Amino acid sequence: MKFVFITAFLLSSFAIAKAQDLNQVMKKMGHEYKLAIKSQTHNEMSRHIAAFILLVEQAKEQKFTDDKAQESLKGLNLTLELAKQAAILANEKELHAAKLKLKEVDELRIKYHKLHEPPSVWELLFGG
Incomplete structure (x- = not known):
């Protein structure tokens, strides 16, 4: 019986760690995205976009x-x-055009982050 509890604990810890890993990757993506948007030179922007791509x-x-x-x-x-x-x-x-393309990435972020939001109290009560 003890083995079952230990196994369940380890599996749940592993699942939480995976979720945290994704969360950390997403935070780093957000950071690189912000640095790319704020870049003043094409070299700086290219470097941050390349890091962003690796994180994606x-x-x-x-x-x-x-x-x-x-x-x-x-x-x-x-x-x-x-x-x-x-x-x-x-x-x-083409820094301006690159920044406009990155703005489209932000629009996707908004759209797809809604997938992972927990349901509100109202959605739980009344469906949605």
Whole structure:
């Protein structure tokens, strides 16, 4: 019986660690995104976008709940596509166009973060 409790504890700890890993990756993505948006030179922007792209790839490797995995990966793939387009623009010294492309990434962030928000009290009570 003790073995069952220990196993359950370890599995739940592992699941929490995975969620925290994804949370940490997302925080780092947000940081690199902000640095890219604030960049004043194409070299600086390119460096931050490249770091952002690596973090998006790491996020794609994380485990998502079964009911949200497909949509989450779709959002990350769209984010990756926009970030790569922004990287090309930054390399071509088109900072304004690259920043506009990065703004599209932020719009995706808003849309897909709603997937992972817990339901409100009203949604729990009345459905939604």
